[in-house]
Amino acid sequence: MKQFLIFVQKEFYHIFRDRKSLLIIILMPIVQIILFGFALTNEIKDSDIAVLDESKDVATAEIIHRLDASRYFNVARYLHSQVDIEAAFKTGKIRLVVIFQNKFRENLLHTNHAQIQLLADATDPNTATTVTNYATSIIRDYQNDLTTNTPLPYQIEPQVRMLYNPQLKGAYTFVPGVMAMILIIISAMMTSVSIVREKEINTMEVLLVSPLKPLLFILSKAIPYMFLSLVNVSTILIVSVTLLEVPINGNLLLLMGEALLFITTAVSLGLMISNVTSSQQTAQMISLLGLMLPTLLLGGFMFPIESMPKPLQVMSNIVPSKWFFIIVKDVMIKGLGFKMIWKETLILFGMTLFFLAISFSKFKTRLA
Amino acid sequence: MREAVITANKLTKKFGDFIATNEVSFEVDKGEIFGFLGANGAGKTTAMRMLCGLSMPSSGSATVAGFDVYKQTEKIKQNIGYMSQKFSLYEDLTVSENIRFYAGIYGMARQAIKEKTAQLLNQLNLTPEANTLVKALPLGWKQKLAFSVAIFHEPKIVFLDEPTGGVDPITRREFWNLIYRAAERGITIFVTTHYMDEAEYCNRVSIMVDGKIEALDTPRNLKKTFNATSMDEVFLQLARGAKRSDD
Amino acid sequence: MQAVTVEHIVKKYGSKKETVTALDDVSLDVAQGELFGVIGPDGAGKTSLFRILTTLLLADGGHATVDGFDVVKQYKQIRNRIGYMPGKFSLYQDLSVEENLRFFATIFNTSIEANYDLIKDIYIQLEPFKTRRAGKLSGGMKQKLALCCALIHRPVVLFLDEPTTGVDAVSRKEFWEMLKSLKKQGISILVSTPYMDEAELCDRVALIQSGKIMSIDSPQSIIKKFTKKMWSVRSAEMFRLLNDLQQYSNTEKCYAFGEFHHLVLKNDAEGMDPVMHYLEHLSHLEIEMQLAKPNIEDCFIELMSQ
Structure with missing residues (x-):
């Protein structure tokens, strides 16, 4: 136990004394989340929208005016029939089409009930969600203003339809995506580099010759970086929730537990890399090319896996990040429980066991 | 006739409060083999870097091959060769590729490179190994080749930083024969070493202690002055008093 | 054990x-x-x-x-x-x-x-x-x-x-x-x-x-196995001296060794006089020549060339 504690302590010394690397490790996730977040959501101001008004009455005119007057929207086009909608979206500039059915005001006055259709271009799902949310709230404001003087409440029901990407694939998916990427880099690369460094400065020879058990060596190398990765998960979550207002819809404990599982996967990959390399540069290169690239390309958050060629789809199954990405998306964004993700969890668990088994069995108690 | 190719006058380099090289003055003559000794951390490397034009002195003056170390570092670099135990040749290039590369850096003409390469390989008995990767050569051969490459462009001065570390005794002597031959051609040799017997091979030796040159003379006179039987003893007498030992 | x-x-x-x-x-x-x-x-x-x-x-x-x-x-x-x-x-x-x-x-x-x-x-x-x-x-x-x-x-x-x-x-x-x-x-x-x-x-x-x-x-026994006589020689021009001694007919081996050159002769019986004559003939100045005790490095060189 004493051996283990001092080893872990030593690893933390290495981490905390290399100020520059530590700073990068701590700041990288924050910067990435913020960059992704703003790159995806900063275009909401003065978004061009189109209006198809089949009613053309006082009420619709007022709503259109309110939309246009808000700082979020700019009514750029008035459409004349349903046929024009497609063409409006095809220009690429229109993010939202607002459709008033015939006799909007009449319906509202007589039945206290009317519908507005909001059609959004969901190829960029983050923007689509935001745009429809803003539009809905402007309509709700109008409805509330109307209702103040009447005994019976008026109900204007906005019907939101997402075009081109009805399931909103990609909404906030950069958060799970960045999480998967950061964890792979920190856990796998740092673990492998820290082991390989011992080889480079020949301390490995002394450690091998010592009574230190391989298991203890591996554990003490893994734990500090697992801890650091958990810190990263927390900062990512805090930044997403506070700064980008991405909600955590599911169970936080479940999310952290799954993150810990994935960190273990990444660390075991790092151990495997350290077994086959003897220089820090090689370890870094392998981590980058062998782990980060597949995570980016086949993890599913940059490019939808469904639209990939079949062989790539099959290949994506062996990328652990893909499964972690699904898990985080389901728990964090969709708010699903463990029942819905046990399959993915099991796959990830199996992979981790497999990698760990390999790295333990290949761990060399001698030199080459 | 004496002709100084290196002059240093109160050459000083400070790193903050730390005076790595403290008012060092000396002259080295053309064709001389000048041993530059000192314990680890005495300031040898710093002094050598200033002379090679790699580091700006804090004060004092120095010229190398007639060029000023403050203003004419590019000219200095054209006129010197450099070789160290750590950095010498590219292990993953062949013997002739290494020669061609270094000669190319110094702007030698292609025809001249070709002729001199053949001559050099012949002289080192390396002709059959011309297309061998350097990493496959024994250490001693590598060091001899590295030295020959360092003087390939006929520099006025060659700086050797512990060139013979770990080399077997016979190869070490063959290496020194190369040094002697280069000196006879008029190339000035500026060499550091941890082997005290090699200090005896030098025409003159300086010994640095704590940033200052504490002794500078021929090995023979040094032994007389310090009443010692070998350079080893001279060195120990001087360096034992050293206070600092930072690298 | x-x-x-x-x-x-x-x-x-x-x-x-x-x-x-x-x-x-x-x-x-x-x-x-x-x-x-x-x-x-x-x-x-x-x-x-x-x-x-x-x-x-x-x-x-x-x-x-x-x-x-x-x-x-x-x-x-x-x-x-x-x-x-x-x-x-x-x-x-x-x-x-x-x-x-x-x-x-x-x-x-x-x-x-x-x-x-x-x-x-x-x-x-x-x-x-x-x-x-x-x-x-x-x-x-x-x-x-x-x-x-x-x-x-x-x-x-x-x-x-x-x-x-x-x-x-x-x-x-x-x-x-x-x-x-x-x-x-x-x-x-x-x-x-x-x-x-x-x-x-x-x-x-x-x-x-x-x-x-x-x-x-x-180390002592290894040195004892060095049975030949070993001379140390110096003169005013050490590099020329080395070349000349290596050319000398009775030289088995000659190499630089600190301030002297170490010289082993093929035939020990001849002694130092012919060597001195040879060097004087080549107009070397300040010649010094004496018997020296071999050390481990001499033995290593000897063993290497066997």
């Missing part, structure tokens, strides 16, 4: 096409409490031998034991009993002197306090700097700290692979004085070095070159 036995050890590297033989049928014994030197240039096979004995490498042939344990089958027992300082061992640069030492002590299941008496003489020189990072120490200091780290668990056999390489003459001298005092404490020490002059500080040495052991004996 011997501290170390090595019998017909062979070690090869490389693929099937190109094999390099690092150790070629090497045998030696180290007695308990002995200070044994393995002397040879870089690439002679010293590090391979040390790695085999410290159970880090498997030999391709032969047997070896350390403190009575087989290096292959009983490597775990050996690992508990030995101290090892690899070549270019650089400690943890970002850990302080004390942190390094405490780390290695704990890894070896002991504490600094438990074995302080063993390292006291060495550590006392480091104590003023114990909070300083190892990376900020001088070469000599680093080497002392590395030695402390290798000793902290009171090993039975100590393996030091080129501990003095790249270290200045003063620190080298101090290091050997430390080894002598460790020897007094009964630790068997195996040390390798490329510096021939360090051979004379060992009880016995093995001279090794290209994977083969050329001679094993006490």
Whole structure:
């Protein structure tokens, strides 16, 4: 136990004394989340929208005016029939089409009930969600203003339809995506580099010759970086929730537990890399090319896996990040429980066991 | 006739409060083999870097091959060769590729490179190994080749930083024969070493202690002055008093 | 029981096409409490031998034991009993002197306090700097700290692979004085070095070159085996003198050696007079010539050229 504690302590010394690397490790996730977040959501101001008004009455005119007057929207086009909608979206500039059915005001006055259709271009799902949310709230404001003087409440029901990407694939998916990427880099690369460094400065020879058990060596190398990765998960979550207002819809404990599982996967990959390399540069290169690239390309958050060629789809199954990405998306964004993700969890668990088994069995108690 | 190719006058380099090289003055003559000794951390490397034009002195003056170390570092670099135990040749290039590369850096003409390469390989008995990767050569051969490459462009001065570390005794002597031959051609040799017997091979030796040159003379006179039987003893007498030992 | 036995050890590297033989049928014994030197240039096979004995490498042939344990089958027992300082061992640069030492002590299941008496003489020189990072120490200091780290668990056999390489003459001298005092404490020490002059500080040495052991004996006995007369010669022009002596008809061997050249003649009976005449004839000035005592380096050169 004493051996283990001092080893872990030593690893933390290495981490905390290399100020520059530590700073990068701590700041990288924050910067990435913020960059992704703003790159995806900063275009909401003065978004061009189109209006198809089949009613053309006082009420619709007022709503259109309110939309246009808000700082979020700019009514750029008035459409004349349903046929024009497609063409409006095809220009690429229109993010939202607002459709008033015939006799909007009449319906509202007589039945206290009317519908507005909001059609959004969901190829960029983050923007689509935001745009429809803003539009809905402007309509709700109008409805509330109307209702103040009447005994019976008026109900204007906005019907939101997402075009081109009805399931909103990609909404906030950069958060799970960045999480998967950061964890792979920190856990796998740092673990492998820290082991390989011992080889480079020949301390490995002394450690091998010592009574230190391989298991203890591996554990003490893994734990500090697992801890650091958990810190990263927390900062990512805090930044997403506070700064980008991405909600955590599911169970936080479940999310952290799954993150810990994935960190273990990444660390075991790092151990495997350290077994086959003897220089820090090689370890870094392998981590980058062998782990980060597949995570980016086949993890599913940059490019939808469904639209990939079949062989790539099959290949994506062996990328652990893909499964972690699904898990985080389901728990964090969709708010699903463990029942819905046990399959993915099991796959990830199996992979981790497999990698760990390999790295333990290949761990060399001698030199080459 | 004496002709100084290196002059240093109160050459000083400070790193903050730390005076790595403290008012060092000396002259080295053309064709001389000048041993530059000192314990680890005495300031040898710093002094050598200033002379090679790699580091700006804090004060004092120095010229190398007639060029000023403050203003004419590019000219200095054209006129010197450099070789160290750590950095010498590219292990993953062949013997002739290494020669061609270094000669190319110094702007030698292609025809001249070709002729001199053949001559050099012949002289080192390396002709059959011309297309061998350097990493496959024994250490001693590598060091001899590295030295020959360092003087390939006929520099006025060659700086050797512990060139013979770990080399077997016979190869070490063959290496020194190369040094002697280069000196006879008029190339000035500026060499550091941890082997005290090699200090005896030098025409003159300086010994640095704590940033200052504490002794500078021929090995023979040094032994007389310090009443010692070998350079080893001279060195120990001087360096034992050293206070600092930072690298 | 011997501290170390090595019998017909062979070690090869490389693929099937190109094999390099690092150790070629090497045998030696180290007695308990002995200070044994393995002397040879870089690439002679010293590090391979040390790695085999410290159970880090498997030999391709032969047997070896350390403190009575087989290096292959009983490597775990050996690992508990030995101290090892690899070549270019650089400690943890970002850990302080004390942190390094405490780390290695704990890894070896002991504490600094438990074995302080063993390292006291060495550590006392480091104590003023114990909070300083190892990376900020001088070469000599680093080497002392590395030695402390290798000793902290009171090993039975100590393996030091080129501990003095790249270290200045003063620190080298101090290091050997430390080894002598460790020897007094009964630790068997195996040390390798490329510096021939360090051979004379060992009880016995093995001279090794290209994977083969050329001679094993006490330094004195090795020198005694050098039966020919050896002359030291100097003149005003040393390089010309060397060339001229190498051309001389009765010269078996002549090479530079410090301020003199060492000369071995084919026919000892002729003595120095013909040599002096020859040199005077070539108008050398300030000629000095006298009989000299050969040392280990002379013997190494002699053995190498056999």
